[in-house]
Amino acid sequence: MELLGEEFGDLSPQELAAPVSTVADKWKLLPAFLKVKGLVKQHIDSFNYFINVEIKKIMKANEKITSDADPMWYLKYLNIYVGMPDVEESFNVSRPVSPHECRLRDMTYSAPITVDIEYTRGSQRIIRNALPIGRMPIMLRSSNCVLTGKTPMEFSKLNECPLDPGGYFIVKGQEKVILIQEQLSKNRIIVEQDRKGAVGASVTSSTHEKKSRTNMIVKQGRFYLRHNTLSEDAPIAIIFKGMGVESDQEIVQMIGTEEHVMASFAPSLEECQKAQIFTQTQALRYLGNKVRRQRMWGGPKKTKMEEARELLASLILTHVPVKEFNFRAKCIYLAVMVRRVILAQGDNKVDDRDYYGNKRLELAGQLLSLLFEDLFKKFNSELKKIADQIIPKQRAAQFDVVKHMRQDQITNGMVNAISTGNWSLKRFKMDRQGVTQVLSRLSFISALGMMTRISSQFEKTRKVSGPRSLQPSQWGMLCPSDTPEGEACGLVKNLALMTHITTDMEDGPIIKLAFNLGVEDVNLLCGEELSYPSVFLVFLNGNILGVIRDHPKLVNTFRLMRRAGFINEFVSISTNLTDRCVYISSDGGRLCRPYIIVKKGVPMVKNKHIEDLSQGYRTFEDFLHEGLVEYLDVNEENDCQIALYEHMINKDTTHLEIEPFTLLGVCAGLIPYPHHNQSPRNTYQCAMGKQAMGTIGYNQRNRIDTLMYLLAYPQRPMVKTKTIELIDFEKLPAGQNATVAVMSYSGYDIEDALVLNKASLDRGFGRCLVYKNAKCILRRYTNQTFDKVMGPMLDAATRKPIWRHSILDADGICSPGERVENKQVLVNKSMPTVTQTPLEGSAQPGQPQYRDVPISYKGSTDSYIEKVMISSNAEDAFLIKILLRQTRRPEIGDKFSSRHGQKGVCGLIVPQEDMPFCDTGICPDIIMNPHGYPSRMTVGKLIELLAGKAGVLDGRFHYGTAFGGSKVKDVCEDLIRYGYNYQGKDYVTSGITGEPLEAYIYFGPVYYQKLKHMVLDKMHARARGPRAVLTRQPTEGRSRDGGLRLGEMERDCLIGYGASMLLLERLMISSDAFEVDVCGQCGLLGYSGWCHYCKSSCHVSSLRIPYACKLLFQELQSMNIIPRLKLSRYNE
């Protein structure tokens, strides 16, 4: 009894016996969350933080420029702003621009960056306001975007889709996403084992000024510090002494006075002793000899000792602040590192690099701020250089720096980085490729999926499983299903539905609060306290703050204050019992998600709160402020007891999951009943959902994309999920509900092929529209000539336009609605033959000569012209964009897929009368072979069919939400009520014989996606065609009308078979046969019956060899190797 009472605390027996009350619609918190946070909110938040806060900090850090030439001259930035996006119409005239206009006109959606400056001109001090220094590409839906705060009606006026998530940039007309980058956390001690099993610690320090990596390693029981500014590993005791801790006792005190700790550290002290280093000066001198020389331009020459001191202060563990060479904090940090290593050696408790608490996600704002900082510094140093150059020269006009502020450096720097994705910043030793990607607009889901994508810094080629495998700590933060197959598997991940990524915040108040809550400042301690068993170390963002005696009280008070709203909701605090530490984090890039707070076994969120929420009296923010819900990051999550469902709550529970299905991401959220599927199937669907055609946005018909696939009749899925509703997939669907019969039919359905009903296709099933564009720019050239568009050419006899020009209007541009055939001209452009400025003196011809460079249509099937846009681009050149359209009905070979990773191509199209039909006269749209099920184990698809069938009969949509959804039992009862078989299997009659089929057929609607792979785009054959210039062999690839290669293995078969003449024909005659003249005497190649070597024609004979062979001979000759052919008659 006593035991029981202890376990259930102060709960009365009645309370214990009461049924677990469930908060009925607690999932409604989710839409409320998405309303405030949204799926791409992390991108937008981070960009907003950058353009509103961070950019000012960067300016502050680089605010003053001085010149060496004139000590009186200076330039000081007072303020910096990013404006609203606009476009420069003509000189100094600009107007606001909408994102869609930028897309259409191939421009950059950017806003001017303006600064207020104070500078000197001569002896005058001048203040100038709002001076532009460059342009910043603006993220859509960020605080400076024209779209923020607009109603859907206003969106439509701007030709923008209200459902479009934003969070991307438009650069040169292309939509570019800066992917989220995953990195190891900065400024944290990571203890790890190297390949030989030796334990070491490493810290990647990063501050605004510097980035460095400090390693602590153990060699023969001695501790060393490794840093890339030191030419060799430095004994740790010497470092301590160099930092002013001269007494060995003090060093040991800081590291720890336990017996085994002292024993482990003794050899290091001994080594120091042997090196005869006892004082700080000695240590610094020793280190000074090891410093790797750095190129220092200018500045007073430093002694080696000064250099060493500088190194210790600013390069080693840069993130630990050192003020006026007070190394106290750094010493303690170093001591803690040593202690960690010693403790880890004993129990082999090393940190997990793949643990998500040790990871940080870098977002667009952080990446852009690095880039901007780099560009801004470059801009300033350029200004300084100009000042240094010009000021000494005596000029009539005084030096005015404003005239030398050129905007294009920052503008181009930003635009180029985003459009190429190359982030190479020398100052931060950063050289990354592929940071940005073109936003895929294949379907709404693919665009949305791209916004939640995370790419890892890990190399793709390395074959290690650790970083690729699913980490338990990514539960709820990253989608377990959504990752690509193949080389990037497990390295590219996606955010889960409720994940939020934090941004940096001010840590000053947190420090103050921590000290007020009883944390003892590390600078006031003697060092021995660090290893006292009664105290815990307190870290803030990787820096040691101090020690605390009563750590549970600190953590609890901290959390209470956060719930009360006194501290930012994204500050996390967690205890680590193994390291005896309390970690407080307020840095950016941490993954976190909201949970319902549970107190005394009762969730704080009650039904009445949810009611208020659905009636709009309460928002998600209110839940946060009232302490009902809070954000937990990965580290804090580890410190909590989180119940999945109400009935799992026990007395220790601290939090309750809002909804379990939120652990999946956007793409996996589309799958009905994913918890019934084999897990790789869900992964396959995540990849395929991005290829499904459908609708891409409300503004899809206003877009002129290079490639766009739309479905003629998209449908909402019969079986939906909560996620589908939340991300508005129903408003922009990509697929159709097909009636599927699971049976074998005709043998054209083997290997996952599908049999389609012809009447369904006639009625519009799977019909899709393919849009492509053709572009044409009319340029002006330096010699005052320009491109022209000519009217159609008339046939001399009939006075009608010639066939190639038959679709052209009088203005020489094709007209909308016309049908274009292969090789017809879309824009009859001609270009001047001479575009260079003529050399001085040479006579300018009166009338420039033009040559035709028509934009013509290439394609195996005809297209229709949807629309023609005539505009101008950013360089003021004429821009003509033509949108071409094809309507395609499914044909044999087109690819389809259900939402369960079950893809298949159409194998046969059968007329309706041959299709089987059930008692009610329904024919299937698709027949699918049952062999697709056993090995794939996609039970979710079976349930989807049942739920879909019941839904159709009932006239309502069923839910297939993960870990929930309509239950099979209920769904089957529905079927029975409507007179259908409980198992969904129907009695079916063959359409061919008219007799019933011997088996009952699983029959019902399944949501099918049409994938972008269509035979029409892939079919290829060639008899004759273009050849490569160098080798004269047929070109490669369909796009170049290339040949079909007879590869090595095919060749081996023919060799094995002995079909020598066939080989000769395939490899030479049909490829690059070449007639050469060979001199029988010297064995060299001659030319037109004459040997240039022998100067005779008497031994020259003609033979056929591959051109590549001839080329090889000549190339060998060019490098002084003479290949000689020996000729003999084959009958000799």
Add this chain to the structure above:
Amino acid sequence: MRSIMAASMKNVEEIRTRVILGEFGVKNTHTTDFPGNYPGYDDAWSMQKFQQNFRIDVVHLDDSSMEFDMVGIDAAIANAFRRILLAEVPTMAIEKVFIYNNTSIVQDEVLAHRLGLIPIRADPRLFEYRNTGEESAEDQGSEIDTIQLQLKVKCSRNPRASKDSSDPRELYLNSMVYSRDIQWVPVGNQADVFADCRIGPVHDDILIAQLRPGQELDITMHCVKESVGAAGKDHAKFSPVATASYRLLPEITILEPVEGEKAERLKRCFSRGVIDLEDVDGRKVAKVVNSRLDTCSREVLRHADLKNLVKLGRVRDHFIFTVESTGILPPDVLVTEAIKVLMAKCQRFLQELDSTDMD
């Protein structure tokens, strides 16, 4: 010995005439009454026997749908009727769409596709097939093989709309283009010949497109007679039926008397009206009343104690046909047409047999 014989005779009779719905599959699906297949049965085909057994009962008939029983015929022939109804009864449908102006958001091809699927009320029997020779795009067709239709709509703002309205139906005029906007343009003497048959779309309220002010459609269409089965021009729009299908007459036999609670459950296992409970000496006994109403859900087979008490079967030669017309012709006419098509085919086959000399 006799009883065994009788039992097997009964078995054979069942195999010959009934399709049995088992728990895991359908038994006796194939027709087996070929001459000589069963000892003691004369399965040779005789006209007299056929005439005696064959009957057609029309159960239900209205403008658009029809249900009739076809009894005493082989599945192959019944299926032939079904197939012909679906695919081979010629129908008029829009085949050519001449778009002079289309500024709506519906793409030309999609619009043409939508128009093509609209059922057109015109008796195909009164038209000829259009010549299948080389046709030019501007081919006008003639009064005997083509119906010309026109769709000319322009959307504009409604001057009388209230200011704060957001309903497009009220704000704009002609914002919805319905099939009723399609006008028939008589060619030649068609105006006189078809004066009384209101040629045009069957249904008035098929939404074709939505327009916004300034957008317009200017389209003429040619309707042509064709059938789905026609080579080259086949399309589901030439099908005269929404669907035509049949099912076999269900037959439920209660093998042992089922009483009380079991009977209640048995009743619930079938569609309403199939089984009734009779009061026999104060006990409720299940009795099959109308097995035709059963949808063959086989629910009873899920009840372990009931599944051996009933036999679910279907009468092999009793076809319950359902024909749903698209509305261009009454369903009964379609069935007669289908029969005519089959007769014509047979005739041709016979002719073919006669004309080729067999060695």
